[in-house]
Amino acid sequence: MNQENNYKLTIGIECHVQLKTKTKLFSGALNVDDQEIPNKDINHIDFGLPGALPVLNSNAIYLASRAAFALNSKPQRFSKFDRKHYFYPDLPMGYQITQYDQPIIIGGYVQFISNNKLVKINITRAHLEADAGKSIHPGNKDYSLVDLNRSGTPLLEIVSEPDIKSALQARQYAETLYLLMRYADVTNGNLYYGNMRFDVNISISRNKDLGQRVEIKNVNSFKSIERAINYEYKRQSKLLDTNQEVRQETRGWDDPKGCTYSLRSKENADDYRYMPDPDLPPILLDEAYIQDVKKSMPLMPDYWFYKLKDLGLDESIIYSLLEDGLDNDFKNLKFIVSLNKEEAKLITNYIVNIEIPLTHESNQKILNIEDRHKLYLSTYSLVSQNRINSTALKILIKDILMASSLPDIDSYIKSHNLAQNSNQDELLEVAINTIKNNPKVTKDILSGQDKAIQYLVGQVMKETKGQANPLIIQDIINQEIEKLKNVKN
Amino acid sequence: MSWPKIESIVESLSSGQTTATENVKVALSNIKKNSQYQTVISTLDKEALERAKLIDLDILNNKKVAKLAGVPFIAKDNFLVFGAPTTAASNILKGFHAPYQATAIDKLESEGAICVAKANMDAFAHGSSTENSDFFVTKNPYDLERVAGGSSGGSAASVALDIVPFSVGTDTGGSIRQPASFCNVVGFKPSYGMVSRSGVIAMGSSLDTIGTFSKNIADTRYVMSIISGRDPLDSTTLDDSFKIVNKHQKMTLSKIKIGIIKEYLADDLNPDVKKVILSAINKIKRMGLVVDEVSIPSIDLALSVYYVLCPAEVASNLSRYDGQRFGYSYLEASNLEDSYLKSRTIGFGDEAKTRIMIGSYVLSSGYYDAYYKKAQTVRTKLINDFNQVFKNYDFLIGPTVPDVAFKIGEKSSSKLEMYLNDIMTVAANLVGIPAISLPAGFVNNLPVGLQLMGQIGKDNQLLDFCQEIEENIC
Numbered sequence: 001m002n003q004e005n006n007y008k009l010t011i012g013i014e015c016h017v018q019l020k021t022k023t024k025l026f027s028g029a030l031n032v033d034d035q036e037i038p039n040k041d042i043n044h045i046d047f048g049l050p051g052a053l054p055v056l057n058s059n060a061i062y063l064a065s066r067a068a069f070a071l072n073s074k075p076q077r078f079s080k081f082d083r084k085h086y087f088y089p090d091l092p093m094g095y096q097i098t099q100y101d102q103p104i105i106i107g108g109y110v111q112f113i114s115n116n117k118l119v120k121i122n123i124t125r126a127h128l129e130a131d132a133g134k135s136i137h138p139g140n141k142d143y144s145l146v147d148l149n150r151s152g153t154p155l156l157e158i159v160s161e162p163d164i165k166s167a168l169q170a171r172q173y174a175e176t177l178y179l180l181m182r183y184a185d186v187t188n189g190n191l192y193y194g195n196m197r198f199d200v201n202i203s204i205s206r207n208k209d210l211g212q213r214v215e216i217k218n219v220n221s222f223k224s225i226e227r228a229i230n231y232e233y234k235r236q237s238k239l240l241d242t243n244q245e246v247r248q249e250t251r252g253w254d255d256p257k258g259c260t261y262s263l264r265s266k267e268n269a270d271d272y273r274y275m276p277d278p279d280l281p282p283i284l285l286d287e288a289y290i291q292d293v294k295k296s297m298p299l300m301p302d303y304w305f306y307k308l309k310d311l312g313l314d315e316s317i318i319y320s321l322l323e324d325g326l327d328n329d330f331k332n333l334k335f336i337v338s339l340n341k342e343e344a345k346l347i348t349n350y351i352v353n354i355e356i357p358l359t360h361e362s363n364q365k366i367l368n369i370e371d372r373h374k375l376y377l378s379t380y381s382l383v384s385q386n387r388i389n390s391t392a393l394k395i396l397i398k399d400i401l402m403a404s405s406l407p408d409i410d411s412y413i414k415s416h417n418l419a420q421n422s423n424q425d426e427l428l429e430v431a432i433n434t435i436k437n438n439p440k441v442t443k444d445i446l447s448g449q450d451k452a453i454q455y456l457v458g459q460v461m462k463e464t465k466g467q468a469n470p471l472i473i474q475d476i477i478n479q480e481i482e483k484l485k486n487v488k489n
Numbered sequence: 490m491s492w493p494k495i496e497s498i499v500e501s502l503s504s505g506q507t508t509a510t511e512n513v514k515v516a517l518s519n520i521k522k523n524s525q526y527q528t529v530i531s532t533l534d535k536e537a538l539e540r541a542k543l544i545d546l547d548i549l550n551n552k553k554v555a556k557l558a559g560v561p562f563i564a565k566d567n568f569l570v571f572g573a574p575t576t577a578a579s580n581i582l583k584g585f586h587a588p589y590q591a592t593a594i595d596k597l598e599s600e601g602a603i604c605v606a607k608a609n610m611d612a613f614a615h616g617s618s619t620e621n622s623d624f625f626v627t628k629n630p631y632d633l634e635r636v637a638g639g640s641s642g643g644s645a646a647s648v649a650l651d652i653v654p655f656s657v658g659t660d661t662g663g664s665i666r667q668p669a670s671f672c673n674v675v676g677f678k679p680s681y682g683m684v685s686r687s688g689v690i691a692m693g694s695s696l697d698t699i700g701t702f703s704k705n706i707a708d709t710r711y712v713m714s715i716i717s718g719r720d721p722l723d724s725t726t727l728d729d730s731f732k733i734v735n736k737h738q739k740m741t742l743s744k745i746k747i748g749i750i751k752e753y754l755a756d757d758l759n760p761d762v763k764k765v766i767l768s769a770i771n772k773i774k775r776m777g778l779v780v781d782e783v784s785i786p787s788i789d790l791a792l793s794v795y796y797v798l799c800p801a802e803v804a805s806n807l808s809r810y811d812g813q814r815f816g817y818s819y820l821e822a823s824n825l826e827d828s829y830l831k832s833r834t835i836g837f838g839d840e841a842k843t844r845i846m847i848g849s850y851v852l853s854s855g856y857y858d859a860y861y862k863k864a865q866t867v868r869t870k871l872i873n874d875f876n877q878v879f880k881n882y883d884f885l886i887g888p889t890v891p892d893v894a895f896k897i898g899e900k901s902s903s904k905l906e907m908y909l910n911d912i913m914t915v916a917a918n919l920v921g922i923p924a925i926s927l928p929a930g931f932v933n934n935l936p937v938g939l940q941l942m943g944q945i946g947k948d949n950q951l952l953d954f955c956q957e958i959e960e961n962i963c
Binding site: 044047048049050051052053054055056083085087089092093094095144146271273274275278279280281 | 567569575577582585587588589591686687688689690691693694695721722723724725801802804805807808809810811813814815825829849852853854857861
């Protein structure tokens with residue numbers, strides 16, 4: 001019997017979001033995450049020199065306040081900073097400045113659809129803190145190095161309740177959090193640079209009681225969250241299956257190897273000797289400030305999600321559009337929700353499959369967004385009037401998106417031979433004959449030499465005296481070749 | 490020679506009677522002449538003379554004469570100053586050269602003042618006698634066998650010995666007022682936040698204040714008007730509306746009410762000191778104002794509260810001295826933990842270690858509520874009690890220290906006896922109010938200081954009143 005499914009999984013996630021302030025949380029040094037020269041972006045405060053005092057960056061308070069609304073909460077009128085003491089070379093002052101018992105955000109929730117069900121994960125709290133530097137331990141050397149560029153970077157640590165019930169939910173929670181933070185415009189959200197880092201707390205048990213808690217530190221991608229939890233579930237199940245104890249500990253995640261490993265035992269709780277930081281007055285926010293922040297918030301992903309869902313769009317399409325919204329100031333979303341269901345179905349298809357990939361190609365210029373929307377609307381009428389086939393339409397859209405200005409669609413279709421060809425059957429016959437008459441070329445194509453297709457296209461062009469669009473011809477030939485492949489298999 | 494008032498020094502400079510170079514030379518030779526008192530840790534001979542030359546050149550070229558042009562001064566060694574090591578009289582910072590400067594020093598220098606030396610102190614300002622200096626003890630200008638007080642003992646003695654016209658120090662629990670009392674000079678601790686703490690080595694961050702030593706109120710005021718004010722580098726500084734101004738506002742003395750702090754006249758006060766204090770108060774009374782005895786019962790708890798909160802902040806603030814980036818480092822360490830342990834064990838003196846241990850204890854889990862939190866609650870009570878008294882009284886008055894300067898070594902066997910020296914000074918730090926020690930007389934040729942306290946942010950009024958006292962009775 002497979003015992004695995006007998007265990008109840010309970011997960012809570014702490015997410016460190018790096019805020020996109022220009023300078024650090026308590027110093028005027030720049031807050032950048034791609035600085036390659038070690039110890040470049042630091043000053044006497046980040047270095048913890050004698051007499052150096054932290055001075056709060058008010059922009060971090062603004063961004064944390066925005067994050068509060070994104071989490072369906074609001075910033076606290078009163079919060080304060082505390083010192084958390086421990087010795088480590090990348091912690092210059094011997095303490096981290098963080099918020100202990102009165103954080104800037106208390107409560108809130110994050111919700112998303114998982115397996116067709118609405119899942120709501122409650123937020124315990126979120127607090128501001130200064131990041132530590134980086135310790136580097138070169139292999140085969142008897143020394144370690146410290147880079148303080150990251151020292152003092154503003155972080156918002158968002159702590160969830162242990163409401164997450166599966167690895168999939170954990171990943172979706174992280175993805176939703178990412179979208180929320182990006183929509184609130186509080187972080188660059190670059191996971192490669194660790195702009196969002198996740199600590200996953202996981203416990204499994206056979207009954208209602210919570211099992212022993214294990215923390216997996218610094219999981220840095222959505223996919224790894226899911227993988228790490230699945231790995232940890234298996235590891236802990238095996239222990240419990242054989243009546244062994246799960247140790248309370250902190251573990252690391254080895255992404256290439258796909259496994260967790262023990263970092264340190266947590267049996268003796270560290271004593272950080274928290275103390276209010278006397279160098280920093282409490283943060284006092286008045287109601288007017290809080291209301292101003294609230295008014296400045298954009299529509300959040302939840303709003304768009306339900307609007308797009310009402311248009312009958314698939315979830316995968318919706319999530320692509322939600323992310324795309326960040327790249328164009330939500331203009332595509334605003335455009336799509338103004339469409340009817342049929343239009344939306346067709347047009348979102350073009351946006352997701354043609355426009356978005358194009359926008360992600362580097363150096364690719366793209367038609368301005370207003371003209372893009374005009375293009376989509378006029379092509380929709382072409383399709384509804386059956387004036388163009390789907391292949392031709394894709395070609396047309398891609399070509400025009402790459403053009404510098406929007407041409408007259410009708411004349412464009414004419415000049416590029418993209419109109420629905422009444423002699424489509426004739427064209428197909430010519431193509432089939434051409435394939436038959438060139439067995440050697442066909443064989444080459446079937447054996448993987450894709451470029452040989454161009455020869456067949458040329459032959460068909462010749463036969464039809466240039467009346468047909470080469471891309472449509474190529475599409476037809478491709479389809480025929482596919483058929484041959486299937487026959488062969 | 491004896492230094493005249495600071496404004497006269499600057500006048501002599503602008504009228505060509507003297508030069509900045511001459512002033513600096515006098516100050517440097519004064520240091521040498523008084524070397525037996527061991528007031529300074531390091532001198533800035535070369536830098537000071539270079540700065541003086543530039544100022545003299547400016548005056549020759551008829552440029553505007555700055556407010557402190559060519560006035561030499563001494564800074565306590567916990568101020569970060571360019572051109573000299575900053576050690577806070579500790580071995581762990583021996584040889585540390587500051588890569589940035591304290592705001593207070595910047596402000597003094599930008600008005601043309603010239604730092605000639607760094608004054609001796611108790612290491613990290615922990616103490617009341619400079620006996621905790623890791624280097625040497627500063628001697629009392631009135632008796633070489635006695636202490637000058639502390640922790641700003643070197644700064645106080647330097648002014649008392651007329652080495653320089655003024656000096657700057659820090660006061661966390663009485664470290665300006667107590668040595669001022671022992672050395673017969675004016676020692677002023679302003680309101681918390683009046684002067685930026687940026688670039689001053691922290692002791693207890695919620696208590697640390699920066700102030701001055703001088704011979705008279707006019708000079709105190711003159712220097713304070715330059716160093717006080719809001720600083721973007723210190724978020725705890727007060728708004729500029731509280732800034733100290735260099736202008737004496739005449740007072741209607743009959744409207745002023747003074748409270749003598751009853752608890753400060755109790756049994757532990759040396760009866761001879763009490764006589765001097767009461768006689769000074771009597772003279773003040775004769776100026777025609779109301780003087781009553783007032784009681785602040787919670788004031789008796791101030792010392793206990795101080796010795797919980799201050800060590801907690803000390804332990805935290807001293808964490809950065811870990812031998813990894815600057816200062817003393819034990820280089821033969823076998824691993825990281827060994828490096829931490831040995832660097833700090835060897836680098837810190839006994840008093841710093843005592844306070845780190847007390848501070849870590851009161852902050853540790855399980856003891857936080859019983860000590861740190863309780864002490865914070867009593868601090869709030871103390872603040873409320875003072876506010877209550879200030880509803881009826883403009884100023885509070887009493888002795889600065891229960892006794893005159895003690896003999897070197899006399900109190901080193903008992904920490905508690907040493908700590909009791911702060912009993913009348915710590916309350917002002919806990920409450921954040923301005924307080925000052927004025928020369929009030931002598932007991933067996935040893936100076937006695939009179940302490941006055943004002944309301945928070947009302948430093949100008951306190952100085953106005955002190956000036957009235959100076960004019961009327963001194």
